[in-house]
Amino acid sequence: MPDLPHRMEARRYVVMGAGEVGRYLAQTLSLEGHSVTLIDVDEGKRVVAEEQLEVAFVHGNGSQLPALEAAGVAGCDLFVAASSSDEANLAASLLAKRVGAQRTVVRVSTAEDITEHGRIYEETFSADLMLSTQLLTTTRIVNMVLGYNTIDIEYLAQGRLQVRKTHVDPGSILQRQKLADVKLPGNGLVLAFISNERLLVPTGDDRARPGDDALIFAPAESIDELERHISGHATHIGTVVIAGGGSTAREVAKRLAPHVSQLKIIEHNRKRAEELAADHPGYQVIHGDVTDPSILVEEGIGGASYFVALTGHDETNLMACLLAQEHGARRIIALVDRSDTSTLWRKVGLLDVVSPRMVAAAQITEYIDNGFQRSIMSIEGGTARFVQRSVFPESPAAGATLAEISVPRGLIVAAILRDGIATVPRGNDQLVAGDDVILFVHQSELSTVHLVFPGPDRI
Amino acid sequence: MNVRGILFILGQLLLVLAAAELVPLFVTVPAGENAGTTGLLVGAATTAGAGLLFRRFGHADAELFRRDGVLIVVSSWLLASIAGAIPYLVSGAIAGPVDALFESASGFTTTGASILPDIEALGSGILFWRSLTQWLGGIGIIVLFVALLAEFGPGARFLFQLEVPGPRSEVLHPRVRETALALARIYGALSLALVLALLLSGLSLYDALTHTFATVSTGGFSPYTDSLGHFGRGVQVVVLIFMVLASLNFTLYFAALRDRSPRPLRDAELRTYLVLLGVASVAIFIDRFDAARIPTDLLDTAFQVVSIASTTGFATADFAHWPALAEACLIGLMVAGGCAGSTAGGAKVIRLMIGWNALSRDVRLLFAPNHVIAVTAGGKAIPNDAARAVLSFGIAFAICWGLGTVLLTIGEHSLETAASAAIAALSNVGPGLGEVGPNGNFAAFASWQKLVLVLLMWMGRLELFAVLALLQGSFWRR
Structure with missing residues (x-):
């Protein structure tokens, strides 16, 4: 991470939810010398917060005004809603903004809230950044498997x-x-x-x-x-065995399925296994206990390219991973909730562990380190961004092909949205009035956007 | 059991039927067919009288439960068959009451099986009524009734499910009446298109109407003894196309019209059905290959395959004298039938698909007992109880066919005749093989056997379960 000037000055952070994400975040920020307040409904978290983490603690519901006011949300640099309830987090973000928080980060659990509806949620609940632990974890695991x-x-x-x-x-x-x-x-x-x-x-x-x-x-x-x-990792991936059939497993399976020759999911809950099989007839769903060696052997764990433990229970995951290791699974990835145990896992040879909360906390600190810019495009603060514009009939772009529109180098027509279908255009594709275009604009060219695509921003 | 509620609805239904019996008067009166006119008038009067009587003892806004629904659907088809038989009897066109009931039930259930040796002798008006019964039965008595009268409350959705063929019942519209209207509109549009196409092919309005009634309902009654052989090749091709259209799922048309896109037509059942038609046509064509008759054989084979698979039962060739493999293929198509949600009969292609996948699941569980496998059709999972119901349907279907066959062999009928007659009735096809082939008829069976056939047609049209429910003792107990 770059040592940017804004990290030097002390900031004021309010974190809602003293779970793993909240605690880790509070600790990191506090160690950097900032002032941090934790809000949690559980009074029992006070001792940990005040004594171990050296942060202020407010007992109360973060989605209600009294707690937010007591925590001094008004004027704080960042409010992080990281409790275990999506609804509370969203409501808290909206309230915090009204009360005067400068920025808010909201954690939600399901990936779809971000992939499909992220922008609507962000606008509705005035969140500056939304993140889903599930989505971040899935990305990590897919990276590991697909290279x-x-x-x-x-x-x-x-x-x-x-x-x-x-x-x-x-x-x-x-x-x-x-x-x-x-x-x-x-x-x-x-x-x-x-x-x-x-x-x-x-x-x-x-x-x-x-x-x-x-x-x-x-x-x-x-x-x-x-x-x-x-x-450049075009290698073929054989069988992937996933232990557990919960929502994270579903997300991982969805991403991996097109790239592996066989996808097996072992789930011990009969009803959940049946739902999974019904939703995804292409997966091989096995009803059984992943800590039962005979199941793993029968499903050919020895020939599996990857064994991914996503049961949601660290103990079960550990047991299953050790068994998979014993029976010859080539690579093993485990989801570990308790991040403080990850060294233990490495000691027994399980090197690829992903902690969802650590991943989420890392994402938030990166956001902070980037000067409160979403990391993906905001290198040194808004060097480039996406702009969505409508093509109006009077626009110079209407009726022209991409090659005909002389756009500067820092302005790319990245996609055309027409009749609900998004396509990435080529030079001979024509723009029609009524299209929406997604433009990738370098900061130096932001002023040119108006010339080519007049009209208000859609993003 | 809510007897008064049931009576009231059946009474309304009889009044609608009485009105329908007046329609063929447009044919009998100008033609001067007095016997026909009398028969239809008496039929309409009796039906209307019974209807009024039912209404008198019934009660309009009584609450209806599932048992009442089953009883309404099952008895409405029986009553329609009885009411429809009166014009045949009174006009003297058909002498015996059992024969008249057979002909009427065959029409309403869109079977198209006949006990008549000389069809033309009935007179154009009575034959028009015979054709019209198929058109009424094709869309479904209850569907027509709901679309016309909107008499039912929310309970009508269940009545619908009993009557619309197939294991799936898509919700086209949250309001039942709108769903019924949507189906009726598609049915009406198909009918209108065929009438126009037949008129353009040079048929008279009478021929165009009667053959439209028989085609879009997949019934198969023709006012001519030689069926579609009466007309030229052009007419046969037009009818062939509409037999296919009528045996596809109507909800697909609805979805395609709603979305203004042909995408919904890329349906797994539809594709399987078309593949089935293609494979059967090729197999039969090869089986009876004769280099001298290639063009005629091509059309005859395709026409017969579509006519049987769609359970229409029109004939352009005497398939009862085709080689054994060709006949076996036709029997297979009779069992399969058309697509769910169409006017076709039979077990329905989607049930075969689900049944096959349920079977393969159980076979796979033999060597991989821990696997959880969903039964799918077209890539979509079928709920377990729906898959189980399909297997039960298969068993019930086999039992009905088997028992029917045994009963029909009594009295020196060949096994070929009996087995094909039973499946032709159960799948609402019409003609079978042997004595009941396209050039034969069902007259040779004893009266009680004709009643067995009526029962099979009735069960087949209502897809077994509703009729079988009546055999359950607990159905009649509170």
Whole structure:
């Protein structure tokens, strides 16, 4: 993380929810010398907060005004709603903004709230950043399995489009070839390279330099293909066995399913297993106890490329992972709730552990470190951003093909939304009045947007 | 059991039927067919009288429960068949009451099986009534009734489910009446399109109407003994196309019209059905290959395959004298029938798909007992109880066919005749093989066997369960 000037001055943070995310966050921020107040409904958390974490504690419901006022939300630099209840977090964010919090971060549990409805929630509940532990965890696990280097994902147009910040490996085609020579699959785009915290909108002659990240952009259904192409990890993945069939397992399975030859999910709850089998007839759903060696052996754990433990119980996950290790699973990934035990896991040889709360807390600290800019595009604070505009009949772009519109280098027509379908256009695609366009705009070109696409911002 | 509520609704229904019996007067009166006119008038009067009597003892806004619903649906089809038989009897067109009931039930259930050796002898007016019964029965008596009268409250959705064929019942519209109207509109539009197409092919209005009634309802009664062989190739092709259209799921048309897109037509059941038609056509064509008759055989084979699979039962060739493999294919198509939610009979293609997948699930569980496998159809999971109901349906269907076959062999009828007659009645196809082939008829059966056939047609049209419910002792106990 860069040592930016704003980290030096003491800030005031209010964190709602003294669970793992809240506690970890409070501790980190407090150690950096900032003033932190924790709000929690459980008075029992007071001792930990005041004595171990050195933060102020307010007993109360963070989605109600008295607690927010007592915690001094008015004028605070950041309010983080990280309790275990999505509804309380959303309501708290709205209230905190009304009372005078400068910014709010809201944690929600389900991934869909972000991928499809994120923008509506953000607007409705005045949240500056929404994050889902489930989504972050899923991204981590998919990275591990598919060999991707996704650092962050942002969802546009109700999840129909994705932009990913991904690290460019030394072996990647983006380093080996000029962008003009790289044949990108599907209808994907490389929007920018990021090196040394600087964002560069590339021309055909550019290529990624060692250590660079890239912003890649494509419709949701083809972005995985694009990322695989760039990551250079085109190796085939055989069987993936997932222990547990909860919502995180579903998200992971959904992302992995197109890329693996066989997907097995072991779930001990009969009803849940049946629901899973009904929703996804393509998965192999097995009803059984993942800590039962005979089940693992019968399902061919020895030949599995990956064993992913997502049962939601650390003890079960640990037991299952040890068994999988014993019976020869090639790689093992575990979800560990209690982040303080992760060293223990490593001691027994289970190196790939993901702690959802740590991931969430890391995302929030990164947001803070970036000067309260969403990390994906805000390198040094708003170097580039997405703008959605409507194409009006009188607009110079209406009726023209992309090649005909002379746009400067820092302005990319990334997608056209027409009749509810999002496409990434090519040079000979024509813009029609009534279309919406998603533009990727470098800061230096923000003023040109008005000339080509007059009208109000849609994002 | 809410007897008064049931009586009132059945009374209303009889009044609608009485009105329908007046329609063929437009044919009998100008043609001077006095016997026909008398028969229809007496039929209408008796039906209306019975209806008024039912209403008199019934009560309008009585609350109806599931048992009442079952009884209404099952008895409405029986009453319709009885009411529809009166014109045949009174006009003297058909002598015996059992024969008249057979012909009437065959019409309403859109079976199209006949006991008549000489069809043309009935006179154009009575034949028009015979055709009209199929059109009324094709869309469903209750559906028509709900669309016309909106007499029911929310309970009507259940009546609907009993009558609209298939294991799935999609909710087209939150209001039952709107759903009924939507189905009726599609049915009406198909009918209108076919009437126009047949008129353009050179048929008279009478021929166009009667054959439209028989085609869109997948009934199969023709006013001519030689059925569709009476007309040229062009007419046969038009009818072939509409037999296919009538045996597809009507809710797909509804969805396609609503979404203004052909996407809903990319349905798994529809595709399987079309594949089935194609495979059967090729197999039969090869089985009776004769280089000298290729063009005629192509059309005849396709026409017969579609006519049987859609459970219409029109004939352009005497398939009762085709080679054994071809006949076996036709029997298979009779069992399968058309798509759910159409006017076709049979077990329905979707049930075969679900049944097959349920079977393969159980086979897989033999060697992988811990696996949890959903029964799917077209990639979508079918709830467990729905899958189980499909298997039960299969068993019930097999039992009815088997028992029917045994009963129909009595009296020196060949097994081929008996088995094909039973499935032709149960699947509402019409003609079978052997004595009951397209050139034969059902007259040779004893009276009690004709009643067995009526029972099979009735059970087949209501897809077994509603009729079987009446056999449960607990149905009649509180």
